[in-house]
Amino acid sequence: MRTQESGEDYLETILLLYRKQGYVRSTDIANAMNYTKASISRAVKILKDADYIYMDPNKMIFLTEKGEKKALEIYERHEVISEFLIKVLGVDPETADHDACHMEHVVSASTFDGIKRMLKEADGK
Secondary structure (H helix, E strand, C coil): CCCCHHHHHHHHHHHHHHHHHCCCCHHHHHHHHCCCHHHHHHHHHHHHHCCCEEECCCCCEEECHHHHHHHHHHHHHHHHHHHHHHHCCCCCHHHHHHHHHHHCCCCCHHHHHHHHHHHHHHCCC
């Protein structure tokens, strides 16, 4: 199943927030993404129904195994594409991060593999 771009952004945000602070609440996601609590509530329900996240009795949000796998995949794509744009194409870091945020959702597996190969070559590996 292909997760929509916004769902992937939520999963990536949850992953990064958990790494940063050790817990994630709906308000943390709202603050990080600059979305309303209503939008977060709707997204949390969709992600729960799709078995990407679960919520404990204290309303803390956790990625399921499936959700963590997807979040790590998206995060890797973001990091690699951003690094590629900076190192190979000479894009400034802020623009590279912004562009990678969009590209990570649409790039094919074969193109992503090519980007990783070119990045390795640029690093001399």
